[in-house]
Amino acid sequence: MIKNILVAALVTLSFSFAQAQYVEDAYRFSNSTINGTARILGMGGAQTALGADLSSISGNPAGLGFYRSNDYSVSPTLRFNNLENNVFGKLNSNNHTNFNLGNFGFVLTQMNQDYTGREVSNGWVSFHFGLSNNRTNSYKENSYFSGVNNQSTFSSYLAAGANEYYGASGLPDTNINSIFDMAWYGYMINFDTTLNKYIPIANNATTQMQSSKSGGFEDQLNISFGGNYSNKLYLGASIGLGSIEYSKQSTFKESNIVDPSYKVSEIKLKESLFVTGSSLNFKLGAIYRPIDLIRFGLSLQTPNYYTFNENFTSDLSSVKNGVTQSFTPLEYLFDYKLATPMRINYGTALFFGKTALISIDLEQLNYSAMRLDAVSGNEDFGPDNNSRIQNTFQQNTYNLRLGGETKLDVITLRAGYAHYGDAYKSSAIDQSKKSITAGLGYRIGDAYVDFAFVQTSYKSAFYPYFAANLDNPVVNSNNTIKSFTVTIGSRF
Numbered sequence: 001m002i003k004n005i006l007v008a009a010l011v012t013l014s015f016s017f018a019q020a021q022y023v024e025d026a027y028r029f030s031n032s033t034i035n036g037t038a039r040i041l042g043m044g045g046a047q048t049a050l051g052a053d054l055s056s057i058s059g060n061p062a063g064l065g066f067y068r069s070n071d072y073s074v075s076p077t078l079r080f081n082n083l084e085n086n087v088f089g090k091l092n093s094n095n096h097t098n099f100n101l102g103n104f105g106f107v108l109t110q111m112n113q114d115y116t117g118r119e120v121s122n123g124w125v126s127f128h129f130g131l132s133n134n135r136t137n138s139y140k141e142n143s144y145f146s147g148v149n150n151q152s153t154f155s156s157y158l159a160a161g162a163n164e165y166y167g168a169s170g171l172p173d174t175n176i177n178s179i180f181d182m183a184w185y186g187y188m189i190n191f192d193t194t195l196n197k198y199i200p201i202a203n204n205a206t207t208q209m210q211s212s213k214s215g216g217f218e219d220q221l222n223i224s225f226g227g228n229y230s231n232k233l234y235l236g237a238s239i240g241l242g243s244i245e246y247s248k249q250s251t252f253k254e255s256n257i258v259d260p261s262y263k264v265s266e267i268k269l270k271e272s273l274f275v276t277g278s279s280l281n282f283k284l285g286a287i288y289r290p291i292d293l294i295r296f297g298l299s300l301q302t303p304n305y306y307t308f309n310e311n312f313t314s315d316l317s318s319v320k321n322g323v324t325q326s327f328t329p330l331e332y333l334f335d336y337k338l339a340t341p342m343r344i345n346y347g348t349a350l351f352f353g354k355t356a357l358i359s360i361d362l363e364q365l366n367y368s369a370m371r372l373d374a375v376s377g378n379e380d381f382g383p384d385n386n387s388r389i390q391n392t393f394q395q396n397t398y399n400l401r402l403g404g405e406t407k408l409d410v411i412t413l414r415a416g417y418a419h420y421g422d423a424y425k426s427s428a429i430d431q432s433k434k435s436i437t438a439g440l441g442y443r444i445g446d447a448y449v450d451f452a453f454v455q456t457s458y459k460s461a462f463y464p465y466f467a468a469n470l471d472n473p474v475v476n477s478n479n480t481i482k483s484f485t486v487t488i489g490s491r492f
Contacts, residue, residue: 022336022372022385023372023385023388023389023392025275025338026338026340026370026372026389027367027370027393027423028139028246029137029218029244029246029277029304029306029338029340030304030338030340030341030367030370031137031423032136032137032218033045033418033420033433033435033456034401034418034435034437034454034456035058035102035103035134035135035136036053036054036055036058036059036075036102036103036134037053037054037055037073037075037103037450037485037487037489038075038439038441038450038451038452038485038486038487039053039055039405039414039439039441039450039452039487040053040055040059041437041439041452041454041483041485042403042405042414042415042416042437042438042439042440042441042450042451042452042453043359043403043404043405043414043415043416043437043439044401044402044403044415044416044417044418044435044437045361045401045403045416045418045435045437046347046359046360046361046401046402046403046416046418047059047060047063047347047359047361048060048285048287048297048298048299048345048346048347048359048361049287049295049296049297049347049348049349049359049361050063050066050295050297050347050349050357050359051063051064051065051066051067051234051287051295052066052067054071054072054073054103054105054106054107054130054132054487054489055103056130056224056226056236057105057107057130057131057132057134057222057224057238058103058132058134058220058222058224058238058240059299059345060236060283060285060287060297060298060299060345060347061130061224061225061226061236061237061238061283061284061285061299062226062234062235062236062285062286062287062297062299063226063234063236063285063287063297064107064128064129064130064224064225064226064234064236065125065126065128065226065227065228065229065234065235065236065287066228066234066287067107067109067126067128067226068109068111068126069109069491069492070106070107070108070109070491070492071106071107071109071489071490071491071492072105072106072107072489072490073103073104073105073106073448073487073488073489073490074101074103074104074487074488074489075101075102075103075104075485075486075487075488076099076100076101076102076485076486077099077100077101077102077135077483077484077485078097078098078099078483078484078485079097079098079099079100079138079140079481079482079483079484080095080096080097080481080482080483081095081096081097081098081140081141081142081479081480081481082094082095082479082480082481082482083095083141083142083143083477083478083479083480084477084478084479085143085144085145085475085476085477086475086476086477086478087145087147087473087474087475087476088147088148088149088150088208088473089147090145090146090147092144092145092146094141094142094143094144095142096140096141096142098138098140100135100138100217101133101135102134102135102485103132103133103134103135103487104132104133105130105131105132105133105222106130106131106132107128107129107130108128108129108130109126109127109128110126110127110128111125111126112124112125112126112127121230121231122230123229123230124227124228124229125228125229125230125231126227126228127225127226127227127228128224128225128226128227128228128236129224129225130222130223130224130225130226130238131221131222131223131224132221132222132224133219133220133221133222134219134220134222135217135218135219136218136219136220136242137217137218137244138216138217139214139215139216139217139218139246139247140214140215140216140217141212141213141214142211142212142213142214143210143211143212143213143214143477144209144210144211144212145209145210145475146207146208146209146210147207147208148205148206148207148208148256149205149206149207149208149473150205151471151472151473152470152471152472152473153200153202153203153204153206153254153257154206154208154252154254154267154269154465155183155188155189155200155201155202155254155257155267156200156202156203156467156470157465157466157467157470157472158179158180158183158188158189158198158200158267159183159189159197159198159199159200160467160468160469160470161179161180161467162180162183162184162189162198163197163198165178165180166180166198172184172185176327176328176330177330178330179269179314179316179330182316182317182327183316184198185325185327186264186267186316186317186318186320186325186326186327187201187262187264187318187320187325188201188264188267188316188318189201190261190262201257201259201261201262201264202254202257202258202259204257204258205256206254206255206256206257207254207255207256208252208253208254208255208464208473209251209252209253209255210250210251210252210253210464210475211250211251212248212249212250212251213248213249213250214246214247214248215245215246215247215248216244216245216246216247216275217244217245218242218243218244218245219242219243219244220240220241220242220243220279221240221241221242221243222238222239222240222241223238223239223241224236224237224238224239224283225237225238231289232288232289232290233286233287233288233289234286234287234288234289235285235286236284236285236286237282237283237284237285238282238283238285239280239281239282239283240279240280240281240282240283240301240304241278241279241280242278242279242280242281242304242306243277243278243279244275244276244277244278244279244306244308245275245276246273246274246275246276247272247273247274247275248271248272248273249270249271249272249273250270250271250272251268251269251270251271252268252269252270252271252464252465253266253267253268253269254266254267254268255267262320263320263321264318264319264320265319265320265322266318266319267316267317267318268316268317268318268319269314269315269316270313270314270315270316270317270329271312271313271314271315272311272312272313273310273311273312274310274311274312275308275309275310275311276308276309277306277307277308277309278306278307279304279305279306279307280304280305281301281302281303281304281305282301282302283299283300283301283302284299284300285297285298285299285300286298286299292351293350293351294348294349294350294351295347295348295349295351296347296348297345297346297347297348297349298344298345298346298347299343299344299345299347300342300343300344300345301342301343301344301345302342303339303340303341303342303369304338304339304340305337305338305339306337306338306339306340307335307336307337307375308334308335308336308337308338309333309334309335310333310334310335310336311331311332311333312331312332312333312334313329313330313331313332314329314330314332315327315329315330335374335375336372336373336374336375337372337373337374337375338370338371338372338373339369339370339371339373340370341365341366341367341369341370342365342366342369343363343364343365344363344364344365345361345362345363345364346361346362346363346364347359347360347361347362348360354407355406355407356404356405356406356407357404357405358402358403358404359402359403359404360400360401360402361399361400361401361402362398362399362400362401363398363399363400363401364396364397364398365396365397365398365399365423366394366395366396366397367389367393367394367395367397367423368389368390368392368393368394368395369395370386370389370393371386371389372385372386372389391425392424392425393423393424393425394421394422394423394424394425397421397422397423398421399418399419399420399421400418400419401416401417401418401419402416402417402418403415403416403417403437404416405439405441410442410443410444411440411441411442412439412440412441412442412443412450413439413440413441414437414438414439414440414441414452415437415438415439416435416436416437416438416439417434417435417436417437418433418434418435418437419432419433419434419435420432420433420434420435428461429459429460429461429476430459431458431459431460432458433456433457433458434456434457434458435454435455435456435457436454436455437452437453437454437455438452438453439451439452439453446490446491446492447489447490448487448488448489448490448491449486449487449488450486450487451484451485451486451487452484452485452486452487453482453483453484454481454482454483454485455480455481455482455483456479456480456481456482456483457478457479457480457481458479459476459477459478459479460476460477460479461474461475461476461477462474462475462477463475
């Protein structure tokens with residue numbers, strides 16, 4: 001991304017990944033959008049002051065206190081992702097579809113009674129236990145772009161990196177320990193004895209292409225407790241246990257190279273990343289209902305404490321005189337920890353009798369407080385990572401969610417809007433996310449079915465490669481995600 005130039009000069013590709021990419025990974029795993037049941041999705045995710053919905057288990061556990069019966073539901077989701085990449089003045093469109101079980105769980109309710117067997121209305125009115133599994137992120141994405149680059153070449157990046165990597169010696173390693181060793185022995189760069197530095201084999205316009213495929217998910221198991229005190233104050237607490245998988249395979253190719261010296265016509269870089277991890281967080285929540293008309297909600301979530309295991313491979317090859325020059329791929333294994341920002345949610349809900357309501361949430365996060373730490377003495381995790389985080393991300397980012405519903409007998413209509421603020425300090429583009437939502441609910445007896453549609457759109461940009469003093473290509477992206485969720489449940 002334009003604002004994601006975190007390293008002025010890349011020493012090796014693996015180094016740039018371990019330094020700059022880890023910072024981007026910290027944001028990727030800290031960022032989440034609307035999730036939950038179809039009812040809450042249809043209302044833009046605004047639930048902090050609502051309650052009596054299975055989403056309260058992972059949202060504001062104080063909302064469990066509004067239940068007067070048990071509840072269980074399941075919420076499958078169908079998601080359509082459209083990604084349009086614009087680079088070198090050429091538009092490339094990418095589409096994919098995935099299905100997941102977004103939310104499922106149950107709530108058990110214990111109503112307190114007096115000595116006559118009647119439900120009490122003062123003191124502790126009820127206690128509740130909730131258990132749910134929530135899909136907080138889906139990382140499935142396909143991306144492709146191609147075009148003619150008239151500004152820089154990938155071999156220019158390799159030459160600039162080789163000069164940084166080898167330093168004053170100007171000599172390549174006899175062993176293949178970096179992609180710059182591969183570039184030298186694969187005839188992708190030359191050494192100019194007059195200038196005493198590495199130079200690219202191509203400075204002319206080349207055709208560049210990159211395809212990538214990402215996959216994976218993040219699920220969170222939430223265990224929650226809630227209570228109702230005098231039908232005025234509702235309190236809750238929860239623990240979240242997360243599991244995560246993330247993978248990405250990408251291929252970058254530079255072709256139509258005019259190289260009169262070594263006859264290299266193509267350079268290809270393949271990268272593969274696989275990450276697994278687990279997380280832990282805690283949440284406290286409260287809802288106060290001074291009168292039936294209005295509710296005020298507050299929830300506080302600790303940072304998500306992650307532990308990651310990562311495998312990264314890099315493979316650089318070239319085609320010389322029609323023959324492929326290849327090497328054994330470089331492999332790197334890393335273990336590291338991540339603490340995401342603390343989340344504070346403020347909510348207000350207005351009720352118009354039993355027929356309509358409006359709910360508003362404001363979420364506050366400090367992305368500059370994300371922290372990366374080493375596991376097992378991983379030297380790539382020093383204070384520079386966290387200083388980059390502080391220099392790159394906002395101290396205060398605000399997410400706004402609002403929605404409403406109105407009941408028409410057994411049918412309920414819903415609509416909502418959400419705005420997730422740009423977490424970066426500065427950028428040539430606005431990378432905030434906007435969601436428009438709509439929903440429909442049907443109740444008959446103790447059973448219910450809810451439907452929700454969510455459309456989320458945002459812009460992003462990235463560099464396929466970056467080196468100082470180069471006109472590096474910028475890929476501008478327009479992202480649109482459309483999802484359909486149905487919740488089927490029953491209260492008993």
